[in-house]
Amino acid sequence: MKKFISLLLSSIIAFSFAVVAPAANEKTVLNVYNWGEYIDLSTIDMFEEENPNIKVNYTTYDSNEAMYSKIVSGAASYDIVIPSDYMISKLIQDDMLAELDFDNIPNFANVDKAYKNKSYDPENKYTVPYFWGTVVVIYNSKYVAPEDAEKESLDLLWNEKYAGKILMFDNPRDAFGLALTKLGYSQNSESEEEWQEAAELLKEQKPLVQAYVMDAIFDKMEAEEAWIAPYYAGDAIIIQETNPNVDFYIPKEGTNLFFDAMCVLKTSAHKEEAEKFINFMCEPEIAAMNSEEVGYATPITKAAKELLDPEITGNPIIYPGDEFLRENTEVFVNLPQKIQMIQSALWTNLKIQSSESGEKESALDWVDWFCIATAAVGVVSAAYFIVRNSRRKKLWKSAV
Amino acid sequence: MNKSDTRLKRIMTAPFSVWMAIFVIVPIGLVLYYAFTSSEGGFTLENIASIWEYRGTYLISIELALVATVICLLMAYPLAYSISKMKARRQQTMVLLVMLPMWMNFLIRTYAWMTILEDTGLINTFIKFLLSLVGYEFEGFTMINTNGAIVLGMVYNFLPYMVLPIYTVLTKIDRSVIEAARDLGAGGMDVFTRVILPQSVPGIISGITMVFVPAVSTFVISKLLGGGMTYLIGDIIENYFLGNTGEVNYNVGAALSLVLMVLILISMGIMNHFDEDAETNGGGLF
Numbered sequence: 001m002k003k004f005i006s007l008l009l010s011s012i013i014a015f016s017f018a019v020v021a022p023a024a025n026e027k028t029v030l031n032v033y034n035w036g037e038y039i040d041l042s043t044i045d046m047f048e049e050e051n052p053n054i055k056v057n058y059t060t061y062d063s064n065e066a067m068y069s070k071i072v073s074g075a076a077s078y079d080i081v082i083p084s085d086y087m088i089s090k091l092i093q094d095d096m097l098a099e100l101d102f103d104n105i106p107n108f109a110n111v112d113k114a115y116k117n118k119s120y121d122p123e124n125k126y127t128v129p130y131f132w133g134t135v136v137v138i139y140n141s142k143y144v145a146p147e148d149a150e151k152e153s154l155d156l157l158w159n160e161k162y163a164g165k166i167l168m169f170d171n172p173r174d175a176f177g178l179a180l181t182k183l184g185y186s187q188n189s190e191s192e193e194e195w196q197e198a199a200e201l202l203k204e205q206k207p208l209v210q211a212y213v214m215d216a217i218f219d220k221m222e223a224e225e226a227w228i229a230p231y232y233a234g235d236a237i238i239i240q241e242t243n244p245n246v247d248f249y250i251p252k253e254g255t256n257l258f259f260d261a262m263c264v265l266k267t268s269a270h271k272e273e274a275e276k277f278i279n280f281m282c283e284p285e286i287a288a289m290n291s292e293e294v295g296y297a298t299p300i301t302k303a304a305k306e307l308l309d310p311e312i313t314g315n316p317i318i319y320p321g322d323e324f325l326r327e328n329t330e331v332f333v334n335l336p337q338k339i340q341m342i343q344s345a346l347w348t349n350l351k352i353q354s355s356e357s358g359e360k361e362s363a364l365d366w367v368d369w370f371c372i373a374t375a376a377v378g379v380v381s382a383a384y385f386i387v388r389n390s391r392r393k394k395l396w397k398s399a400v
Numbered sequence: 401m402n403k404s405d406t407r408l409k410r411i412m413t414a415p416f417s418v419w420m421a422i423f424v425i426v427p428i429g430l431v432l433y434y435a436f437t438s439s440e441g442g443f444t445l446e447n448i449a450s451i452w453e454y455r456g457t458y459l460i461s462i463e464l465a466l467v468a469t470v471i472c473l474l475m476a477y478p479l480a481y482s483i484s485k486m487k488a489r490r491q492q493t494m495v496l497l498v499m500l501p502m503w504m505n506f507l508i509r510t511y512a513w514m515t516i517l518e519d520t521g522l523i524n525t526f527i528k529f530l531l532s533l534v535g536y537e538f539e540g541f542t543m544i545n546t547n548g549a550i551v552l553g554m555v556y557n558f559l560p561y562m563v564l565p566i567y568t569v570l571t572k573i574d575r576s577v578i579e580a581a582r583d584l585g586a587g588g589m590d591v592f593t594r595v596i597l598p599q600s601v602p603g604i605i606s607g608i609t610m611v612f613v614p615a616v617s618t619f620v621i622s623k624l625l626g627g628g629m630t631y632l633i634g635d636i637i638e639n640y641f642l643g644n645t646g647e648v649n650y651n652v653g654a655a656l657s658l659v660l661m662v663l664i665l666i667s668m669g670i671m672n673h674f675d676e677d678a679e680t681n682g683g684g685l686f
Contacts, residue, residue: 065643072648164542170628172645211545211627216514225518335646344647348639351631352457378666 027055030273033067033078035260036060036215038131040293047280054273062214063171071096071265079268080277082130085120085259086173086332093334097126098264104275107282114322115299118259119331127261128278131296133233134329135174135256136317138217138248140227152249154182156228158201163208167220167229170212172347173332175202177256178230187256187330190339199346206350221246232258233318234296250317250328257329259299431661434654447655454636454656458663461633464547465616468554469562472611473604475555476562480603481596483563484570491571498563501556510553510624517544517552517625545627553621554611561610569603570596605671613664633660 032044037060044056059078061067064087071078083091091097102108108128115129137156139149143165148156157166157178169175177187179198189195210226218235220226222242231239236248262281264274280286287300288307297318298304304313313319320328335343438444483494501509516522524540531538543549573596581595619634626632633656639645640653 063642063644065646065648069641069643069648206629209629211629213628216624219514220518223518223520225520340646344645347645348631348636351628352454352636378663378670381670382666 027053028270028273029055029057030080030270030277031057031059031076031078032080032277033059033061033071034080034082036062038082038260038294038296040289043281043286043289046286047277050280051273051276054276056277065171077267077269078265079270079274080262080264082260082262084332085118085261086334088127088261088263089120089334091263092121092126096266098266098268098271099125100128100264100278101271101275104272105279105282107279110282110284110287110300110302112299112301112304115259119333120259121261127263128282129259129261129299130281131234131291131294132257132259132299133296133318134250134258134320134325135177135230136233136236136248137251138221138229138231138236138239138246140221140224140243140245141247142224142245143227149247149249152252154178154251154253157230158182158205158208159228160208162228164210165227166205166208166210167217167226168205168209168212169230170214172343174230174256175212176343176347177332179205181251181253181255181330184253188333188335190336192339192342195339195342195346199350202350203353206353212351232296234294237295237312237318248317250320254328254330257325257331259331431654431658434650435658436655437651439649439651447651448659450652451655451659454633457631457633457636458660460547460630461616462663464551464632465554465612468551468558468615469608469612471551471555472559472562473608476559476566476607477604480563480566480570483567495564495567498560502560506557507620509557510621513549513553513556514544514624517549519544544625545629547626547630549625550622550630550632553625554615554618557621558611558615561614562607565606565610566600566603569600573599608671609668612667616664617660 039058041058044058048054048056059076061070064083067081067083068087068090070076071081081091088097105128111129115132117124118129121127137152137154139156141149144156144162148159148161156162157168159166169178176195176198179201180187180189180194182201183194183197185191185194185198189198211220213220217226217229217231218239221229221239224243224245233248233250236246240246240248262278264271264278268274281290282300284300284302284307287298288303291298291303291308298308304319316324435447436443436445438446479498483491483498486494514521518524519540519542521544523543528538528540577599578591578595581591586594617634617637619632619638622628622630622632622635637653637656637660640647640649640656642648
């Protein structure tokens with residue numbers, strides 16, 4: 001709900017900007033396209049105050065894929081987008097990102113060197129990291145037995161004891177990532193058999209799952225409607241703030257480490273202003289404000305070490321430390337086309353499979369026969385009516 | 401009909417024709433184009449053939465939409481009938497009440513149902529509270545994330561579209577015909593089944609169309625109230641266009657929509673021919 005209201009508000013804001021824009025014709029409009037609930041909106045006001053000739057038009061999306069299809073369709077022109085790692089490498093592959101002029105971004109020096117030159121942008125030519133984090137398992141300690149939670153394992157998501165109280169990612173990349181990790185495979189596996197196995201594991205889990213959701217997780221975990229869910233570490237903190245019974249851990253099998261980084265699109269007509277915006281977001285004070293608001297970990301060293309609440313920056317789940325990250329986490333890369341098609345097919349297959357019925361793979365079951373019969377009846381009756389109608393029209397004509 | 405009349409007619413309809421051409425004809429042409437081409441642009445029937453895989457999904461979508469339509473009809477007809485019998489002022493108020501929920505955003509209304517149906521939602525909390533007063537521990541009903549919840553969402557959201565056309569047709573029925581039937585000795589039941597019901601068929605048919613078509617193609621209701629556990633055909637089409645599954649494929653998406661469109665057209669066609677009067681009364685869609 002919170003998410004939805006913020007979406008509503010941001011679209012109202014976007015709309016009002018669109019109305020105001022023609023009047024303030026001197027101003028450059030900077031179109032920023034970001035994840036929902038992923039900024040302290042007052043930082044935008046501060047940026048506009050500092051740069052009175054720039055107007056920020058801020059809009060949001062709720063998945064990398066939605067963002068991608070929007071910018072590819074060319075329906076709207078954006079200057080800055082803030083996608084995740086694997087989507088960035090896809091955008092670089094598609095030649096859609098502009099190389100940044102780091103002379104205009106002096107604050108890039110504030111970024112901790114651990115978060116530069118990552119696999120999605122090895123020479124760090126296109127991106128400036130915005131937030132990073134890990135996927136954690138969130139659980140409600142009121143209902144989940146301590147001995148189950150203490151194992152800190154992904155098995156909790158497959159534990160039949162909690163059937164009907166488990167939520168799961170409603171996006172294939174994260175869901176398959178968890179299943180692959182549980183099987184001990186790489187989240188970026190390029191082996192078709194491993195993906196098949198992961199799909200089997202997800203199928204096994206489906207009867208235990210209450211719902212496949214993304215942002216609805218906030219409401220459902222806070223209200224104790226569901227007890228167990230995998231999600232992003234930053235959001236886990238937000239949920240915990242509302243419901244103190246909620247706790248979370250990094251699964252011992254390993255997890256996904258993600259980066260969301262600011263990029264400028266090649267089609268942008270205001271690259272310099274866009275770089276100014278990126279530079280502003282790298283000010284330690286601003287980064288600290290954003291991090292405090294959204295709960296995710298900031299890559300800006302000074303903000304993390306000096307400005308933020310040490311209780312959070314000292315939390316090994318939010319800031320697990322370089323060594324831990326290197327050994328226990330994996331960053332998504334853009335999957336080869338073939339694997340992407342397999343992922344898509346397996347996911348759709350998982351979702352269209354009824355959760356109640358088991359496997360039944362006969363050649364033609366009653367569903368098939370029903371479809372054939374319906375189609376046949378449809379075609380025959382359509383033909384009949386067409387023939388009859390044309391005959392009646394002829395009669396009518398001859399009568400007149 | 402003389403010439404200047406035709407010209408006037410043409411000028412009057414020109415804006416609508418242009419509108420139809422741009423926003424109806426062209427998009428349907430695009431759907432056709434994408435459905436019969438491969439991603440490289442050559443002609444192919446593969447997209448249409450690949451739809452066989454989703455027959456189960458078509459079936460469950462149609463099944464849920466049909467159940468919702470029947471429930472809507474059973475609820476809407478008595479309501480519309482009793483409204484049409486009221487005094488003029490009360491009729492206005494009642495019609496307003498039927499339309500009132502539509503003033504609020506569709507998404508927000510559906511979201512509200514989530515918090516009503518959840519295991520810790522309004523209904524369950526209330527029942528648990530009542531039973532706890534008599535010292536009974538109650539587990540609660542599972543309502544959200546089921547097919548029943550999806551049907552409920554459809555019925556709730558589309559009910560006004562069934563009530564309004566039926567109500568309109570019922571108010572237009574000539575009172576003198578009913579009086580004539582009475583004079584000729586028909587009882588209350590006979591008047592209804594042989595005079596009122598046949599005359600209201602056009603309204604029923606447009607009501608069924610207006611409920612069934614959006615219900616069979618919905619994807620928001622199944623996502624919010626079905627918890628993503630049941631995939632409807634609308635969900636799959638959405639995924640192919642937005643690439644939520646990691647694959648953007650306009651071609652298969654267009655083929656899926658095309659088949660859905662044809663299925664709807666066929667069923668509407670069959671239904672309209674159930675009653676021949678529908679054509680002459682001008683209430684039907686075709």
